[in-house]
Amino acid sequence: xxxxxxxxxxxxxxxxxxxxxxxxxxxxxxxxxxxxxxxxxxxxxxxxxxxxxxxxxxxxxxxxxxxxxxxxxxxxxxxxxxxxxxxxxxxxxxxxxxxxxxxxxxxxxxxxxxxxxxxxxxxxxxxxxxxxxxxxxxxxxxxxxxxxxxxxxxxxxxxxxxxxxxxxxxxxxxxxxxxxxxxxxxxxxxxxxxxxxxxxxxxxxxxxxxxxxxxxxxxxxxxxxxxxxxxxxxxxxxxxxxxxxxxxxxxxxxxxxxxxxxxxxxxxxxxxxxxxxxxxxxxxxxxxxxxxxxxxxxxxxxxxxxxxxxxxxxxxxxxxxxxxxxxxxxxxxxxxxxxxxxxxxxxxxxxxxxxxxxxxxxxxxxxxxxxxxxxxxxxxxxxxx
Amino acid sequence: xxxxxxxxxxxxxxxxxxxxxxxxxxxxxxxxxxxxxxxxxxxxxxxxxxxxxxxxxxxxxxxxxxxxxxxxxxxxxxxxxxxxxxxxxxxxxxxxxxxxxxxxxxxxxxxxxxxxxxxxxxxxxxxxxxxxxxxxxxxxxxxxxxxxxxxxxxxxxxxxxxxxxxxxxxxxxxxxxxxxxxxxxxxxxxxxxxxxxxxxxxxxxxxxxxxxxxxxxxxxxxxxxxxxxxxxxxxxxxxxxxxxxxxxxxxxxxxxxxxxxxxxxxxxxxxxxxxxxxxxxxxxxxxxxxxxxxxxxxxxxxxxxxxxxxxxxxxxxxxxxxxxxxxxxxxxxxxxxxxxxxxxxxxxxxxxxxxxxxxxxxxxxxxxxxxxxxxxxxxxxxxxx
Numbered sequence: 185x186x187x188x189x190x191x192x193x194x195x196x197x198x199x200x201x202x203x204x205x206x207x208x209x210x211x212x213x214x215x216x217x218x219x220x221x222x223x224x225x226x227x228x229x230x231x232x233x234x235x236x237x238x239x240x241x242x243x244x245x246x247x248x249x250x251x252x253x254x255x256x257x258x259x260x261x262x263x264x265x266x267x268x269x270x271x272x273x274x275x276x277x278x279x280x281x282x283x284x285x286x287x288x289x290x291x292x293x294x295x296x297x298x299x300x301x302x303x304x305x306x307x308x309x310x311x312x313x314x315x316x317x318x319x320x321x322x323x324x325x326x327x328x329x330x331x332x333x334x335x336x337x338x339x340x341x342x343x344x345x346x347x348x349x350x351x352x353x354x355x356x357x358x359x360x361x362x363x364x365x366x367x368x369x370x371x372x373x374x375x376x377x378x379x380x381x382x383x384x385x386x387x388x389x390x391x392x393x394x395x396x397x398x399x400x401x402x403x404x405x406x407x408x409x410x411x412x413x414x415x416x417x418x419x420x421x422x423x424x425x426x427x428x429x430x431x432x433x434x435x436x437x438x439x440x441x442x443x444x445x446x447x448x449x450x451x452x453x454x455x456x457x458x459x460x461x462x463x464x465x466x467x468x469x470x471x472x473x474x475x476x477x478x479x480x481x482x483x484x485x486x487x488x489x490x491x492x493x494x495x496x497x498x499x500x501x502x503x504x505x506x507x508x509x510x511x512x513x514x515x516x517x518x519x520x521x522x523x524x525x526x527x528x529x530x531x532x533x534x535x536x537x538x539x540x541x542x543x544x545x546x547x548x549x550x551x552x553x554x555x556x557x558x559x560x561x562x563x564x565x566x567x568x569x
Numbered sequence: 570x571x572x573x574x575x576x577x578x579x580x581x582x583x584x585x586x587x588x589x590x591x592x593x594x595x596x597x598x599x600x601x602x603x604x605x606x607x608x609x610x611x612x613x614x615x616x617x618x619x620x621x622x623x624x625x626x627x628x629x630x631x632x633x634x635x636x637x638x639x640x641x642x643x644x645x646x647x648x649x650x651x652x653x654x655x656x657x658x659x660x661x662x663x664x665x666x667x668x669x670x671x672x673x674x675x676x677x678x679x680x681x682x683x684x685x686x687x688x689x690x691x692x693x694x695x696x697x698x699x700x701x702x703x704x705x706x707x708x709x710x711x712x713x714x715x716x717x718x719x720x721x722x723x724x725x726x727x728x729x730x731x732x733x734x735x736x737x738x739x740x741x742x743x744x745x746x747x748x749x750x751x752x753x754x755x756x757x758x759x760x761x762x763x764x765x766x767x768x769x770x771x772x773x774x775x776x777x778x779x780x781x782x783x784x785x786x787x788x789x790x791x792x793x794x795x796x797x798x799x800x801x802x803x804x805x806x807x808x809x810x811x812x813x814x815x816x817x818x819x820x821x822x823x824x825x826x827x828x829x830x831x832x833x834x835x836x837x838x839x840x841x842x843x844x845x846x847x848x849x850x851x852x853x854x855x856x857x858x859x860x861x862x863x864x865x866x867x868x869x870x871x872x873x874x875x876x877x878x879x880x881x882x883x884x885x886x887x888x889x890x891x892x893x894x895x896x897x898x899x900x901x902x903x904x905x906x907x908x909x910x911x912x913x914x915x916x917x918x919x920x921x922x923x924x925x926x927x928x929x930x931x932x933x934x935x936x937x938x939x940x941x942x943x944x945x946x947x948x949x950x951x952x953x954x
Contacts, residue, residue, distance in 0.1 A: 220797075220861075228858040229797045280729075284794075288731030340725055344665075346673030412605075412614045473613040474929035476605075478864040478918060481926050533863060535920050541866050544859035 189496075189511070190566035196523070197559035202247065204528035204545065205240065205552040206260060214286045216267030219551040223543045224527050230285040236551030237268045238301030243552050245308035251560060258312055265309050265318075272302055277328065278339065282548070294341040296332045299325055300358045304365060311369050319369060326362055330378075333359070349403040350413060353421050356385035360428045367435055376436055383438040386429055390444055394470060395451025397422040412476055417468045419456025420487030423449055427494040430501065446502065449494045453510055456487070461537050462517050464488060481536040485522045485550070488514055489558035496562045530555050570893070574881075574900070575951035581908070582944035587632065589913035589930065590625065590937040591645060599671045601652035604936040608928045609912050615670040621936030622653050623686030628937050630693035636945060643697055650694050650703075657687055662713065663724065667933070679726040681717045684710055685743045689750060696754050704754060711747055715763075718744070734788040735798060738806050741770040745813045752820055761821055768823045771814055775829055779855060780836025782807040797861055802853045804841025805872025808834055812879040815886065831887065834879045838895055841872070846922050847902050849873060866921040870907045870935070873899055874943035881947045915940045 208225030209217040211232075219236040220229035244261035248254065271287035272279055279302050281293035303325040310318030333355045337343050360382035367375040388401040399421060400413040408414050429445035456464045463483035469475050492514050499507035521538050522530040529545040544550070593610030594602040596617075604621040605614035629646035633639065656672035657664055664687055666678035688710040695703030718740045722728050745767035752760040773786040784806060785798040793799050814830035841849045848868035854860050877899050884892035906923050907915040914930040929935070 220859075222859060228854075229861070231796070282731075284731035289729040290731035292727055292729065342677055344674040344677065346667075346669035346675040411616070469613075474605075474607060474927045474932065476614070476933050478867060478926070481920075482863060535866075535922075536926070537920075537922075541863070541921070542859045547859065548861050 185508070186566050189515070190563050193559045193563045193566065197251075197556055197563065200528040201530075201556050201559060205556075206256070209240070209546070209552060210260060210263060211267075211285065212263070214267075215263060215270070216283075216287070217264050217551070219546040220548065221529075221544065221546040223524065223531075223545060225545070228544070229548075231290055231548075232267070232271075232283040232285065232287070233548045233551070234268065234272055234279055234281055234283070234298035235301050235549065236546070236553065237264050237272070238298070238303070238305040239551055239553035241265050241268065241305030242301065242308045243556050245305070245312045247556070247560065248312045249308065250564070261305075261309050261312065265305060268302055268305065269321075272298070278332075292340075294336070294339045296329050296339065296355075297358065299329050299332070300362060303329065303362060307362075307365055307369060323366065323370065326366060329362070330359065348406060348409065350408055351385060351388055351401040351403050353389050353397055353399045353401070353418070353425060356382055356389065357421065357425050357428055360386075360425075360432055364428070364431050364435070379432045379436045380438070383429065383432060383436065383441050386425055386441075387444070389425075390448060391470075394455055395447045396455055397425050397448050397452070398470070412469065412473070415469045415471050415473060416475070417452075417455065417470050418466075419452050419464045419468065420466070420484070420490050422452040422456070423487065423494050424490040426452065427490070427497050430497055442501075446498055449491075449498055450506075450510075453491060453495075458483075458536065463521065463534070463536075463538055464491060465536075482541065483521065483534040483536065483538055485518075485530050485532045486554040488518045488522065489554045492518065493558045493562050493565075496565050500565045500568060571951050574896070575948050578944045578948045578951065582636075582941055582948065585913035586915070586941050586944060590941075591641070594625070594931070594937060595645060595648055596652075596670065597648070599652075600648060600655070601668075601672070602649050602936070604931040605933065606914075606929065606931040608909065608916075608930060610930070613929070614933075616675055616933075617652070617656075617668040617670065617672070618933045618936070619653065619657055619664055619666055619668070619683035620686050620934065621931070621938070622649050622657070623683070623688070623690040624936055624938035626650050626653065626690030627686065627693045628941050630690070630697045632941070632945065633697045634693065635949070646690075646694050646697065650690060653687060653690065654706075657683070663717075677725075679721070679724045681714050681724065681740075682743065684714050684717070685747060688714065688747060692747075692750055692754060708751065708755065711751060714747070715744065733791060733794065735793055736770060736773055736786040736788050738774050738782055738784045738786070738803070738810060741767055741774065742806065742810050742813055745771075745810075745817055749813070749816055749820070764817045764821045765823070768814065768817060768821065768826050771810055771826075772829070774810075775833060776855075779840055780832045781840055782810050782833050782837070783855070797854065797858070800854045800856050800858060801860070802837075802840065802855045803851070804837050804849045804853065805851070805869070805875050807837040807841070808872065808879045809875040811837065812875070812882050815882055827886075831883055834876075834883055835891075835895075838876060838880075843868075843921065848906065848919070848921075848923055849876060850921075867926065868906065868919040868921065868923060870903075870915050870917045871939040873903045873907065874939045877903065878943045878947050878950075881950050885950045885953060 208221050216232045217240050218227045222228050241261050241264040244257045248257040279298035280289045282290040303322050306318045307322035332338050363375045363378040389397040399416040399418045402408040426445045426449035464487040466482050466484050467475050467477050467480035495507045495510045532550045533542040535541050593606050601617045602625050603612045607613050626646050626649040629642045633642040664683035665674045667675040688707050691703045692707035717723050748760045748763035774782040776783050784801040784803045787793040811830045811834035849872040851867050851869050852860050852862050852865035880892045880895045917935045918927040920926050
């Protein structure tokens with residue numbers, strides 16, 4: 185059965201997802217990638233969104249490094265890399281959120297995530313080519329991100345008296361994900377320390393009763409005020425942190441962390457699954473109070489891709505049959521809601537009932553990343569003997 | 570028939586909407602208003618969101634001034650006014666977006682709208698009490714808003730080379746709405762000039778083929794780049810600008826503007842109405858391309874309250890029966906989707922099919938404003954002999 189999944193995922197990746205981006209996203213004229221692509225690949229917005237530029241550089245470099253060293257993969261990665269190195273950083277070295285088609289800055293977001301994906305792109309491309317300048321810049325940006333997360337005023341986000349510091353699961357997650365990749369390329373013990381801190385951070389977010397990671401937790405030595413943040417659950421993030429932790433634990437030892445990660449994946453699936461219409465909710469209030477976000481009950485593609493890889497990994501690590509039941513349930517949901525048999529790549533956005541709200545394959549937050557990453561990583565695990 | 574609407578709207582306002590806010594939103598302990606109220610009025614977030622603090626001060630002052638001079642209305646207004654005057658402005662005189670329950674700053678948004686509603690609250694309260702300091706501060710804030718809109722870097726929003734200035738319908742609208750109110754209280758000819766500019770601005774946004782106001786338009790002397798902004802239509806805003814214009818035209822003369830406003834109300838209803846499931850869409854791309862916002866196909870309460878008042882007003886001004894058909898259609902939709910027969914006030918958020926996605930009556934963007942404002946203004950027009 186696993187071989188059937190592996191064959192299908194390989195076909196989806198190589199024949200239907202990667203070609204979509206190669207055919208429609210490359211801006212050979214101005215450089216970089218179009219990501220706002222409608223169902224058939226037609227461009228509906230020419231802006232270059234930095235989260236997605238960095239992610240696509242990362243993805244094509246990773247395909248080159250781990251699927252097949254095809255020169256056209258590396259060529260696609262280089263197209264984006266040149267563009268972002270030329271245009272993505274502001275005079276202070278921070279990262280813009282979006283650029284015009286030709287690279288002029290369009291929006292600055294007071295968050296560190298554009299930098300995260302810029303850094304990941306540089307690193308994976310450097311891994312592919314051995315380009316030392318890329319690796320050096322990746323390291324430089326990594327340490328600046330650590331600083332930006334600790335001191336958000338450096339990103340022009342004022343630190344206000346009524347916003348006591350809280351630990352954000354998104355930040356725990358991105359630091360961990362970057363440190364894993366850095367350690368593989370440049371084994372500096374400081375990256376192991378970041379990984380150890382990420383495990384400790386994840387423990388702060390873990391709710392042992394519900395068996396899931398909450399999105400916000402008390403900061404070290406502090407308390408988290410009651411309110412919507414303290415009740416906020418993002419099933420996709422919680423599951424993604426679960427598999428990041430399982431990756432981390434290949435490099436650092438942490439008693440009980442593997443069980444916590446596996447429990448969090450299962451608990452997040454249990455709590456996040458919509459028993460009425462199927463699919464994983466986007467956002468939830470764990471006490472069932474209203475959320476402040478309008479899109480909470482929607483079903484997005486990416487929590488499902490994260491969950492699919494997480495259960496493949498969990499099955500590989502444990503051999504427990506329960507994970508295969510989740511794999512089948514998630515796979516069925518994803519294939520019947522997000523996969524597009526006609527044009528390739530996946531739809532991204534459904535309402536609670538599972539009806540498409542948007543026909544696009546990409547936008548300002550969806551690009552060449554979650555679908556091919558999950559397919560690549562899953563087939564790598566599925567093929568392990 | 571109009572008398573039946575008037576009686577029903579008065580009952581809804583006085584017996585079911587205003588009491589909800591009087592019973593559940595007042596924070597007698599720390600001052601200001603709770604706005605994150607679940608269906609039954611229970612508080613799910615104690616933060617004080619500034620858009621909504623200012624709006625509720627305005628609303629209760631307006632009820633005092635125009636519905637009935639009840640001391641308890643003025644008392645509710647004063648509760649919020651004292652709180653925001655004590656806590657809402659930063660050391661530079663700008664407005665925070667949210668505060669903790671006890672008034673410490675929690676978030677600063679790089680937009681002028683918190684200031685708009687702060688100013689409106691001060692002005693209407695000053696109108697109720699004759700408090701000159703309130704009126705003076707309202708004027709001071711108004712002119713700062715004019716400056717903030719012209720120079721967004723004063724709100725820490727960097728002006729970037731890739732974001733050429735565009736005219737925003739929201740800004741045209743708020744300047745117009747403030748100028749109308751200011752002119753009634755302090756007849757300075759500069760406010761008439763702002764109103765004339767708002768009419769000119771609205772003309773820039775008007776699409777004569779589709780008969781609606783587009784959300785973004787070319788700035789004076791410039792061009793608007795092709796892309797999602799140039800195709801973006803917000804039916805609720807477009808309709809709201811329609812009735813603001815009709816109000817403006819009581820004070821300034823502008824050839825053809827009345828016909829444009831009436832056409833825009835009708836055109837926006839035609840284009841914005843969902844022919845499959847009913848209700849007005851939240852956001853649309855006029856060419857049917859995907860929108861970047863996830864919540865576009867949702868049905869929100871406020872475009873419907875704006876439309877209800879707009880058609881009441883349009884009928885009063887024209888006597889044309891077509892507006893009564895829209896009144897009936899909108900009223901039926903609103904009463905069957907948003908009105909809560911059990912606890913009062915209205916629900917705010919449905920999916921495209923019209924099923925509730927949130928049980929709340931208020932949140933970080935919904936408070937004591939759109940529903941009571943539309944009810945009060947509509948019954949005033951309906952009662953005109």
